[in-house]
Amino acid sequence: MDMTFTGRGLQVTDTIRGLAEQKLAPLGRIEPRATALDLELINEHHPRVDGLKRVEASLRIPRKTFRAHAEAEDVSTAMDRVRDKLERQLRDHHRKRRPVHDKGALGYAPAADAEAGAVPEAELGDTGRSTGRSAG
Secondary structure, three states: OEEEEEEEOOOOOHHHHHHHHHHHHHHHHHOOOOOEEEEEEEEEOOOOOOOEEEEEEEEEEOOEEEEEEEEEOOHHHHHHHHHHHHHHHHHHHHHHOOOHHHOOOOOOOOHHHHHHOOOOHHHEOOOOOEOOOOOO
């Protein structure tokens, strides 16, 4: 998984890069198809001079992009919050996916259901068509 870092009003140091790789690596194990993770680190100057640190992340997998953002006093705490949000989104996405054997062409029922819905032979006339009345 490729990680790209962007800093706005904040210098992205090797310490921050190492911290991000350590904290966000489990996302790659949850979703092995992840191709890229973009992190944007922003130093908010409001409400005080030291400001809040804001982390925005977008995790890309084929056909889907997950996004999360969080604010905290320091970058480490904001990254923890972003990781928790992305992890929840990935777990929800995995829960929503259907197993391969449930997929199929519309209109076709599994063999067990097809036999249960078949018309009994006693109701079929000489022509093989249903007569609508019971035999007897």
